Amino acid sequence: MTESPPAVELRGITKRFPGVVANSDINLLVRRGEVHAIVGENGAGKSTLMKTLYGMHRPDEGTISVNGAEVHFKSPADAIAAGIGMVHQHFMLADNFTVVENIVLGSEPRAGITLDFAGARRKLAEISASYGLDLEPDELVEHLGVGDRQRVEIAKVLYRGATTLILDEPTAVLVPQEVDELFGNLAELKSEGLTVIFISHKLDEVRRVADSITVIRRGTTVGTADPKTVTARQLAQMMVGSELPTPQTRDSTVTEDLVLGVEDLTVLLPTGRPVVDSVSFQVRRGEVVGIAGVEGNGQAELVEAIMGLHELSAGRLRFGSEDMTDWSTRRRREQGVGFIPEDRHRQGMLLDAPLWENRILGHQTRPPAAKGIFIDRTASRKDCARIMTAYDVRAPGCDTPAVALSGGNQQKLIVGREMSGNPKLLIAAHPTRGVDVGAQAAIWELLKDARSAGLAIILVSADLDELIGLSDTLYVMLRGRLVAQLDPAEVTPEQLGIHMTGAAA
Amino acid sequence: MNLVRRVGLALLAPALALIVALVISAIVILAIGESPLIALRELFNFGETSASQIQAVAVIVNRAIPLFLAGLAVSIGFRMGLFNIGVEGQYRLAAIMAAWVGSAVVLPAPLHLLLIIIVAMAVGALWAGIAGVLKVTRGVSEVISTIMLNFIAIGLASYLLTGPFRGTPEGSLTIATEDLPESGRIPGLNGVLGSLGIEQPRTELSGFLIPAIVIGIIMAIVVKRTRFGFDLRASGLNPTAATASGVNARSMVVKAMLISGGLAGLIGLPDLMGDTYHYGTEFTSGLGFLGIAVALLGRNNPLGIAFGALLFGFLDRAALSLQFAGIPSQVVTIIQGTIVLAVVIANEVARRIAIRQAERTGANLPTARPPAGEQQAAVPS
Numbered sequence: 076m077t078e079s080p081p082a083v084e085l086r087g088i089t090k091r092f093p094g095v096v097a098n099s100d101i102n103l104l105v106r107r108g109e110v111h112a113i114v115g116e117n118g119a120g121k122s123t124l125m126k127t128l129y130g131m132h133r134p135d136e137g138t139i140s141v142n143g144a145e146v147h148f149k150s151p152a153d154a155i156a157a158g159i160g161m162v163h164q165h166f167m168l169a170d171n172f173t174v175v176e177n178i179v180l181g182s183e184p185r186a187g188i189t190l191d192f193a194g195a196r197r198k199l200a201e202i203s204a205s206y207g208l209d210l211e212p213d214e215l216v217e218h219l220g221v222g223d224r225q226r227v228e229i230a231k232v233l234y235r236g237a238t239t240l241i242l243d244e245p246t247a248v249l250v251p252q253e254v255d256e257l258f259g260n261l262a263e264l265k266s267e268g269l270t271v272i273f274i275s276h277k278l279d280e281v282r283r284v285a286d287s288i289t290v291i292r293r294g295t296t297v298g299t300a301d302p303k304t305v306t307a308r309q310l311a312q313m314m315v316g317s318e319l320p321t322p323q324t325r326d327s328t329v330t331e332d333l334v335l336g337v338e339d340l341t342v343l344l345p346t347g348r349p350v351v352d353s354v355s356f357q358v359r360r361g362e363v364v365g366i367a368g369v370e371g372n373g374q375a376e377l378v379e380a381i382m383g384l385h386e387l388s389a390g391r392l393r394f395g396s397e398d399m400t401d402w403s404t405r406r407r408r409e410q411g412v413g414f415i416p417e418d419r420h421r422q423g424m425l426l427d428a429p430l431w432e433n434r435i436l437g438h439q440t441r442p443p444a445a446k447g448i449f450i451d452r453t454a455s456r457k458d459c460a461r462i463m464t465a466y467d468v469r470a471p472g473c474d475t476p477a478v479a480l481s482g483g484n485q486q487k488l489i490v491g492r493e494m495s496g497n498p499k500l501l502i503a504a505h506p507t508r509g510v511d512v513g514a515q516a517a518i519w520e521l522l523k524d525a526r527s528a529g530l531a532i533i534l535v536s537a538d539l540d541e542l543i544g545l546s547d548t549l550y551v552m553l554r555g556r557l558v559a560q561l562d563p564a565e566v567t568p569e570q571l572g573i574h575m576t577g578a579a580a
Numbered sequence: 581m582n583l584v585r586r587v588g589l590a591l592l593a594p595a596l597a598l599i600v601a602l603v604i605s606a607i608v609i610l611a612i613g614e615s616p617l618i619a620l621r622e623l624f625n626f627g628e629t630s631a632s633q634i635q636a637v638a639v640i641v642n643r644a645i646p647l648f649l650a651g652l653a654v655s656i657g658f659r660m661g662l663f664n665i666g667v668e669g670q671y672r673l674a675a676i677m678a679a680w681v682g683s684a685v686v687l688p689a690p691l692h693l694l695l696i697i698i699v700a701m702a703v704g705a706l707w708a709g710i711a712g713v714l715k716v717t718r719g720v721s722e723v724i725s726t727i728m729l730n731f732i733a734i735g736l737a738s739y740l741l742t743g744p745f746r747g748t749p750e751g752s753l754t755i756a757t758e759d760l761p762e763s764g765r766i767p768g769l770n771g772v773l774g775s776l777g778i779e780q781p782r783t784e785l786s787g788f789l790i791p792a793i794v795i796g797i798i799m800a801i802v803v804k805r806t807r808f809g810f811d812l813r814a815s816g817l818n819p820t821a822a823t824a825s826g827v828n829a830r831s832m833v834v835k836a837m838l839i840s841g842g843l844a845g846l847i848g849l850p851d852l853m854g855d856t857y858h859y860g861t862e863f864t865s866g867l868g869f870l871g872i873a874v875a876l877l878g879r880n881n882p883l884g885i886a887f888g889a890l891l892f893g894f895l896d897r898a899a900l901s902l903q904f905a906g907i908p909s910q911v912v913t914i915i916q917g918t919i920v921l922a923v924v925i926a927n928e929v930a931r932r933i934a935i936r937q938a939e940r941t942g943a944n945l946p947t948a949r950p951p952a953g954e955q956q957a958a959v960p961s
Contacts, residue, residue: 384824405826414824422824425817427935432810437825439810448806478935 080143082107082239082270083128083159088137090123097123098294101137105239110261110271112281112302115291115314121274124291125241128272129161130154141239160237162228164244170217174210175199178231195234202233207263222253226260239270246280258284276314276369278307278576290314308569311576315539315568328361329547334500334531335381336393342376342555343388350376352555353390356548358500363522363532365546365563367539369575373555374535375417378504381533382414383407395499408437413493415486417504417535423489424477431473434459434492441496458495466491467517483514490518494525501525504535519545539568553577594877597926601919608914614907622905623898630779636897638781644886644893645792646847646864650871651878651885652799653704653843657722658880659803660816660836664708666726667844668868669733674704675848676737676757679859680745682852683758692763696853700845707733708841709834716830722837730868737859747858756860766853788850795846800882812836844868873920879927892916 081104088101098120105111115121127134130148138145141157148154151161168177175196184191196212203210208226216224225245232240246254261271261284275281281288281302288300290313297313335358342351351373358364368374379385381392383404391400399407408414414437416422424433435444435455443454459473466487470480477485486506493501503522507515522545526532536542542549543563551559551574559574606616626636650667657664664670678700687695711729714720747758768784803809814822815832823829847867852859874892878884895916899909 382824403826403828404823405828408826416824421818421820423821425814425821427817428813432814435810436814436821439807439814439825445807448808450805450807450810452805476935 079107081105081140082109082142083272084140084143085124085128086138086140088124088127088134088139090127090132090134098127098134101291101294101296103289103296105270105272106287107142107270108265108268109286110265110273110284112273112275112285112288113291114274114276114278114281114288114310119291119314120294121291122243123294125161125243125272125274128154129159129241155235155237158236158238159241160232160235160239161241162225162232162243162245166224166228168216168224168227171215173213173215174219174227174230175212177216177227178234182235198234199230202230205263205267206230206233207260220253222256225253225257229260238268239272240264241272241274243274244276245273246275246277254280278310278314281310282307308573311572312569315572327547328527328529330360330362330529332360333393334358334360334362334395335533336391337381338391338393340377340380340390340392341388342373342380342385349388350555351380354552354555354557355390356550356557358531358533360499360529360531361526362547363526363534363545365542365549366533366535366552366557367542367549367571367575368552370537372552374552375504376555377552378414378417378502378533378535381502382412405440409440411497411499413498413501415489415493415501415503415506417508419482419485419489424485426478427476429474429476430463430468430470430480430488431456431459433477433488434462434473437492438496462488462491462495466521487514487517490521494521494530499531501530501532502535503532505537506534507536507538507541539571543568543571551575593926593930594923597922598919600926601915601922604918604922605911605915609907609911612908618905619902619907619911622901622907623895625898625901631782634779635781635783638783638785639897640890640893641789642783642786642850642893643896644889645786645788645850646867647870647874647889647892648792648796648886649843649847649850650867651874651889652796652882653840653847654871654875655878655880655882655885656799656803656812656840656843657836658816658875660812660832661819662833662836662840663723664711664726664837664840664844665723665872666708666711666729666733666868667840667847667871668866669726669730670704670707670841670844671847671868672737672863672865673707673733674700674845675852675863676740676745676859677703678845678849679757679760679852680740682760682764683747683858686761687763689763692761693766693853696760696764697846697849700849701842702845704845705838705842708837708844712834712837715837716833722833741859741861745859754860754862756856756858759857760853764853765857766850768854784854786850786854788854792850795843796882796886799843803882808835844871847871873916876920877923891919 083103083105085101085103088098090098101124103113103124113121113124126132128139130151130153133148139148140146141159146153146157148157169180172180175192178199179190179192179195184195199210199212202208208230210223210226210230216227219227229240245257261273264271273281273285282305285302288302288305288310290297290300290310292314300310300313337354337356339353339355340351341349341353344350354377356364366374366377376385380387383402387400391398393399394407394410394412399410402410420426425436431452435450438444439450442451443458444450446454456473462468463470463473468480468484468488468491470484477488480488490506506522507518519541522532522534534542534545543566546563549561549563549566549571550557551561551571553575558577561571561574609616609619626633650671653667653670654664678696681699682692682696685692685695707729708726711720711722711725714725715722741757742755745757746755748754748756766787768787769789770780770784773785774780803812811822811827811832814825815827815829819829822832848859848863851864856863870892874885874888877888877891878886895912899912902911903909
């Protein structure tokens with residue numbers, strides 16, 4: 076059988092951002108008329124790759140070919156013209172428009188000076204019928220459920236003539252029945268000769284729906300797999316990289332002094348659903364407690380609850396011998412709780428402000444920053460310089476705006492800041508996310524030293540090696556609950572991954 | 581190292597914007613069939629004699645003082661991303677309340693002045709505080725609530741003026757509160773000018789100039805040098821990061837609105853205590869909205885706001901002489917509008933250029949590890 080040229084072929088794609096290599100040497104071959112899954116952990120570089128393919132940014136190296144011809148996309152419009160369409164994870168629909176209005180939005184059909192809605196409606200009916208999308212053109216989008224909205228997004232892409240569809244984590248927002256419907260739609264698309272690129276980290280789904288699988292780890296493609304023969308376990312191994320060295324045992328510095336006691340902590344969403352569900356654990360002086368889990372299982376809310384940024388629905392927090400349940404965030408910080416947030420740009424930095432002001436963020440009520448009601452600018456600058464030296468923050472000086480620093484240097488400043496002022500407890504959420512390898516190793520060293528010095532640390536991370544390597548005690552969080560306590564000296568990343576997806580139950 | 585360049589860029593942008601605005605205004609003046617050159621001449625025409633020149637300066641400064649206070653009031657909100665559009669209503673209500681209280685009591689001069697000022701600030705703060713409380717308890721956008729409160733305040737002020745607070749007899753042509761007694765008036769600065777050997781202008785140079793400067797300095801210190809100011813600016817730069825750093829966002833919103841409203845309460849006082857001595861139908865209006873423009877011009881920086889207020893005062897002064905030259909005085913409003921637009925656009929462009937430059941220098945920093953760093957195993961154990 077003669078092979079028609081592949082629908083999409085990527086060769087040696089590399090994409091760098093200041094301080095980070097998001098993709099390096101990516102190779103991907105998608106045949107026409109198949110469902111091709113791309114799997115990898117959060118932060119492995121899947122989204123960056125898809126943005127490259129969809130023309131949202133240009134690769135630094137490598138080539139993209141569509142249907143055998145090399146292409147250079149300057150914008151998504153070029154990608155659409157080449158027949159590539161993207162269905163985003165977060166829907167981009169106008170609620171107060173009807174289905175057909177949403178679909179034509181951005182490529183309105185004209186009949187003279189008026190909009191040709193009749194034509195659009197006809198074309199939509201054709202698309203809806205031939206791919207089994209079952210859409211009602213004049214329904215308002217705000218009346219639609221999540222699954223219907225997703226089909227509107229798919230129809231929108233098809234309406235623009237896409238023959239290759241990129242679906243970015245399409246099942247993340249769907250309930251199981253909707254997932255089944257979606258997979259039915261994908262089968263229809265495939266039978267009509269369309270190509271689907273399916274991004275996911277849910278391994279069972281991938282094995283059900285895909286014709287072939289490409290695995291991405293740490294920004295590069297590590298291999299392909301045949302969904303008919305590969306097991307979820309083998310895929311997990313490829314995703315986390317089982318060849319990585321196992322953590323060495325080391326001396327425990329755990330003491331008996333309780334620093335933080337979390338008792339039956341529950342956080343409810345506005346809808347009344349518990350996002351953190353009666354979680355209890357303890358952290359002692361010199362102990363690193365790791366919290367593993369697939370993102371979105373309540374870790375972020377747990378961290379914010381401990382920092383006092385999220386209201387508790389039930390449960391208590393003990394800090395040493397005191398009850399800190401009702402303390403304000405400021406009081407918690409003043410009493411010695413440090414916080415490395417998971418998203419430094421959102422919660423950790425004032426990007427437009429100079430470094431010395433970022434140094435005192437969160438410390439503005441304490442020395443060296445505070446002097447009565449005033450900010451001590453001299454002392455703050457001096458301490459900023461101390462952190463820059465001690466934590467190897469590379470920047471021209473303390474008056475440089477934070478935005479000028481690479482992610483790794485910003486993160487080192489945050490780590491240095493949060494370890495200043497003798498903290499007793501450090502909450503580190505993804506402390507090495509998005510930083511380059513050198514900064515990552517440096518931050519690990521800093522955390523280890525602090526632990527030896529008696530700091531109690533809660534470590535939330537998506538990097539399983541990091542969790543296993545640093546933790547003294549390791550919990551797995553799934554759907555808001557702590558479902559397993561594992562011994563980091565024994566557990567492998569694969570076992571941990573199985574617990575995280577709930578496959579161990 | 582590039583401090584000079586940064587400062588240069590910061591000043592270059594408004595200067596360029598000013599020129600662009602003048603060119604646009606010139607086109608408008610041409611379009612209505614008048615000569616831009618004559619308009620320009622009238623703008624700078626302070627008269628022949630030194631007496632008329634000093635008079636022009638006094639008019640400009642007197643006009644700039646309330647504009648400066650209005651700009652300060654608005655800028656406090658802007659600093660933390662709050663849009664207090666209600667300065668207009670806050671100062672009008674504050675002025676009439678202060679006028680009424682001030683005319684109803686008899687106190688020794690310093691206490692009397694203090695009382696009037698405190699009443700004005702309290703009324704302005706309370707009125708703005710309503711919007712702050714609504715925002716933190718009910719999630720009402722302060723833009724909407726302050727605009728609505730403007731209507732209520734202006735209506736309320738009219739009612740009070742024509743009803744309970746009316747000081748002029750029934751049937752009289754002027755409707756105003758009773759005049760402040762001597763002890764509630766702030767003397768002008770002409771006497772001081774005289775003793776300094778400077779020629780005195782025909783109109784009194786407002787005595788509120790000195791308190792305005794002091795307030796400007798205090799606000800600069802509060803915003804730039806205090807913990808409160810840091811919390812305020814952090815909340816404006818990145819609210820989520822400010823919250824994570826321990827700033828109580830809700831109380832910050834209320835405090836910022838109270839301060840903004842308190843400053844707004846002062847806006848009417850230079851007129852009330854130094855010129856008219858009563859609140860009446862002809863009391864200066866619109867200062868609250870002009871304050872928004874002045875705060876934008878001054879980039880929320882007290883010194884910048886002072887320049888913005890003086891620029892507006894300078895343009896307003898020319899309104900009359902333009903009319904004498906046969907050019908409609910509305911030209912001044914057009915110039916002010918285009919200046920604000922041009923300056924805002926120029927500042928934003930300059931900000932983006934500055935960020936891009938900063939990012940570029942950041943990207944060129946030696947981010948490559950030294951060999952020692954590479955030897956550290958990339959294993960977290």
